[in-house]
Amino acid sequence: MxxxxxxxxxxxxxxxxxxxxxxxxxxxxxxxxxxxxxxxxxxxxxxxxxxxxxxxxxxxxxxxxxxxxxxxxxxxxxxxxxxxxxxxxxxxxxxxxxxxVKAEESVLVNGLTIRPVPVSHIVPTTGFIVEDRRASIGFSSDTGPTHRFWEIVNDLPNLKAVITETSFPNELQDLAQISGHLTPRTLDAELEKLKRDVPVYLYGGKPKHLKAIRKQVAALKRKKLSILEQGKTYKF
Ligand SMILES: [Zn+2]
The missing domain is CATH 3.60.15.10 (Ribonuclease Z/Hydroxyacylglutathione hydrolase-like)
Known part of the structure; x- marks a missing residue:
């Protein structure tokens, strides 16, 4: 949700x-x-x-x-x-x-510029790039391994954070692949595409597998990687 x-x-x-x-x-x-x-x-x-x-x-x-x-x-x-x-x-x-809104076309709302960027899910899906004068963030939404999103994120001035997904644990890699999602293992490969040193927040863990996902994400030993907390306010 x-x-x-x-x-x-x-x-x-x-x-x-x-x-x-x-x-x-x-x-x-x-x-x-x-x-x-x-x-x-x-x-x-x-x-x-x-x-x-x-x-x-x-x-x-x-x-x-x-x-x-x-x-x-x-x-x-x-x-x-x-x-x-x-x-x-x-x-x-x-x-x-x-x-x-066309893919990669910007919309200005309430001081924010928001741009959809196609990602790789099982139905047509975009992430969003959100920018104001001081900060930019990239939100991938649901996606398996993807390309254009990372290309755009790497070029953003004032990039403050990336929000992406990890839905299944590594042992369900086949399911992740056919449903267009990431596991901690494929997330790790995705994060190699990120050339910027910014915090990365994860969402999307299926409740039944959250414990395993947390453990496997921690095992990646990436310092700025954490799981998004529901209900929490983040300032960028
Ligand atoms: Zn979906």
Whole structure:
């Protein structure tokens, strides 16, 4: 269940927005960037909108590459799984706007420049590069071994941190490979592609395997590598 909240108003992915935030905090979220269509990255979008639909002035913009927008239109906000909020309460002033962003095209929201970068998962997926005047971070979202993300991250001025995933332990490498995820072993190879000396935070460990993943990540003995803590605020 993945969500990263930036400066109170912007979220990267929506696997846990309505679960983690109070109603007052949810109202402040105006822009959400969705990396891919999988439920653990999108499943609280319907409840976030439903919870706040009647709040005065509430509206939400969701940004994603065209393939991900199409998937949300066809499979989520399709008037079957959930109402199509892109035409509610009416077509002229809907509470939800789905905004297509091309890969590597920047969007400016609330002082942040955010750019989707394709990664290597089993459905069309992008990570995101987030920049302001002082800091840049790279969030890979779900991915197996990938290339372009690291290339872009290595070139970022003011890079402060990278957030990437490790979903399965080494003994489930086959499963990680067919599902487009990393294990500590493939993470180690990915981190060889990172040419910058910055902290790397991990998310995505499947709960059943978290203990093994933690042990195997620690065994990599990489000083600036740690697992992202749920609910914690990080400053970059
Ligand atoms: Zn996924």
């Amino acid at each position: 993945t969500s990263l909240l930036l400066n109170d108003t912007v979220a990267l992915d929506a696997g846990w927005v309505s679960g983690a935030l109070s109603l007052k905090e949810q109202e402040k979220v105006k822009d959400i960037f969705i990396s891919h269509s999988h439920l653990d990255h999108t499943c609280t979008l319907p409840f976030l909108i439903d919870n706040n639909f009647s709040a005065p002035g509430f509206s939400l913009r969701i940004y994603a590459i065209p393939e991900v927008v199409a998937s949300m239109k066809n499979h989520l906000f399709n008037n079957a799984t959930w109402p199509d909020f892109t035409s509610l309460p009416n077509d002229l002033t809907p509470v939800l706007k789905l905004v297509e």
